[in-house]
Amino acid sequence: MIENGRPVVLRRGTVLTMNDAHEILRDADVLVVGEEIAGVGQNLDVPEGTYEIDASDGIVMPGMIDTHRHMWQTALRGYGADWTLSQYFVFFYLEWGKIFRPQDVAAGNMLSAIESLDAGVTTTVDWSHGLQTVDHADAAVDALESVPGRFVLAYGNIQQGPWEWSTSADFKSFVERRFGSKNDMLGFQMAFDVTGDPAFPEQEAFKVARELDVPVTTHAGVWGATNDDGIRLMHDHGFMGPTNIYVHACTLTDDSYHRIAATGGSASVSTESEQSAGQGYPPTWQLRKHGIPVSLSMDTSVWWSGDLFCAMRTTLGADRSREHLEAHAKQETVTNHHLRAEQVVDWATRGGSKALGMDELIGSLEAGKKADVVLVKNETSPVMFPVLHPYGHVAFQAQRGDVHTVLVNGRVVKHEGKLVGIDLGRARAAIDETVEFAQTTIGDAWEGGMHPEVPERQVRVNPYQYTEWGKVK
Numbered sequence: 001m002i003e004n005g006r007p008v009v010l011r012r013g014t015v016l017t018m019n020d021a022h023e024i025l026r027d028a029d030v031l032v033v034g035e036e037i038a039g040v041g042q043n044l045d046v047p048e049g050t051y052e053i054d055a056s057d058g059i060v061m062p063g064m065i066d067t068h069r070h071m072w073q074t075a076l077r078g079y080g081a082d083w084t085l086s087q088y089f090v091f092f093y094l095e096w097g098k099i100f101r102p103q104d105v106a107a108g109n110m111l112s113a114i115e116s117l118d119a120g121v122t123t124t125v126d127w128s129h130g131l132q133t134v135d136h137a138d139a140a141v142d143a144l145e146s147v148p149g150r151f152v153l154a155y156g157n158i159q160q161g162p163w164e165w166s167t168s169a170d171f172k173s174f175v176e177r178r179f180g181s182k183n184d185m186l187g188f189q190m191a192f193d194v195t196g197d198p199a200f201p202e203q204e205a206f207k208v209a210r211e212l213d214v215p216v217t218t219h220a221g222v223w224g225a226t227n228d229d230g231i232r233l234m235h236d237h238g239f240m241g242p243t244n245i246y247v248h249a250c251t252l253t254d255d256s257y258h259r260i261a262a263t264g265g266s267a268s269v270s271t272e273s274e275q276s277a278g279q280g281y282p283p284t285w286q287l288r289k290h291g292i293p294v295s296l297s298m299d300t301s302v303w304w305s306g307d308l309f310c311a312m313r314t315t316l317g318a319d320r321s322r323e324h325l326e327a328h329a330k331q332e333t334v335t336n337h338h339l340r341a342e343q344v345v346d347w348a349t350r351g352g353s354k355a356l357g358m359d360e361l362i363g364s365l366e367a368g369k370k371a372d373v374v375l376v377k378n379e380t381s382p383v384m385f386p387v388l389h390p391y392g393h394v395a396f397q398a399q400r401g402d403v404h405t406v407l408v409n410g411r412v413v414k415h416e417g418k419l420v421g422i423d424l425g426r427a428r429a430a431i432d433e434t435v436e437f438a439q440t441t442i443g444d445a446w447e448g449g450m451h452p453e454v455p456e457r458q459v460r461v462n463p464y465q466y467t468e469w470g471k472v473k
């Protein structure tokens with residue numbers, strides 16, 4: 001048993017420091033004392049009573065950072081597996097999003113928060129756009145605070161215009177009450193989209209964000225939803241800056257990418273989401289041409305689970321896939337990939353810490369930073385050896401089940417493959433109640449909501465079908 005507050009050392013691992021030089025240390029230790037990393041190196045001297053974790057044959061890396069997840073939707077985990085973005089919008093924005101009560105938002109948040117820790121995601125941005133009332137917001141925050149991870153509440157409300165909820169007295173007093181003092185474990189952003197309405201009503205919300213001095217995160221460049229107009233309006237009105245996060249940023253023109261790059265903002269890329277839902281082609285192949293910083297995100301577990309191993313893997317694949325496709329269209333062959341495994345591991349760690357303005361605190365394993373540490377190690381897995389290319393191993397070989405130990409802010413929250421001090425039973429009871437409520441309320445539409453119509457299939461006429469197989473031996 002590792003008591004809170006006891007120093008911890010991870011011994012003899014392959015350490016991906018993710019420091020500026022991207023140093024990899026073999027057979028090295030990471031020492032955690034209190035909330036911080038006290039040392040990284042070989043054969044570290046440690047204080048008496050330090051708990052030792054054998055990291056040999058494992059990879060020690062910084063906790064991963066998800067910069068955009070609608071955590072409340074985890075309550076309906078997997079329900080939308082066959083959806084497109086259109087069905088998602090109809091379900092949550094138009095028809096059923098409003099039935100979610102504060103306790104339902106809390107249930108989803110709690111499960112999603114626990115899921116993050118299990119997968120080595122130590123910081124998660126809760127892109128919380130189901131906050132119809134301040135009671136919902138309090139419930140969302142209570143749930144996040146009940147789980148020992150690092151979170152950022154990105155406050156949103158799809159049932160109202162951002163100019164409405166952000167200017168309400170309720171919202172302002174909530175922010176003061178819950179976020180009045182600085183807290184490294186729970187940050188704050190405002191979350192809303194810019195539709196491109198020439199009157200730019202969203203500017204009122206941007207003004208509130210500026211007043212409160214909080215970042216704005218926005219779905220930008222989403223096929224059929226947001227486009228260059230939103231970027232142009234934000235830019236022309238002076239609301240684009242380095243703290244802005246542009247989620248997806250898929251279907252934008254060079255002009256918008258130039259504006260994002262010039263103002264120092266970053267993109268949150270949700271490759272799995274973009275591939276399935278249809279926001280646009282996962283944009284890293286564009287973003288890297290413009291030098292736009294990237295972080296990774298999972299978007300929503302109504303489709304897929306929330307772990308960044310999947311994000312790294314699919315992002316590498318999508319980027320390379322596009323590169324090959326573009327080359328083949330010109331009868332060319334890609335002989336050397338642009339995007340490397342090392343880069344996506346950076347996006348999953350440093351990319352996130354930079355996007356959130358938390359790079360001084362987290363994102364790398366360096367003495368003095370907060371101890372958000374992940375050990376990827378699984379002695380019973382045939383996939384965990386040999387570890388020849390550590391970045392490649394993290395991006396293409398490892399998965400959530402290989403997350404052996406996780407520390408957040410110096411506290412061990414997962415060890416030997418099991419969550420520590422987490423009440424999964426409580427989360428399950430809350431989820432059960434929400435699912436039952438949703439199912440009852442949605443009624444007859446519940447089944448159909450899960451199984452959208454399949455378009456008519458037409459099998460092409462195949463000229464090779466003249467052969468009568470029965471006659472050929």
Ligand SMILES: [Zn+2]
Binds near residue numbers: 070
């Ligand atoms: Zn989203």
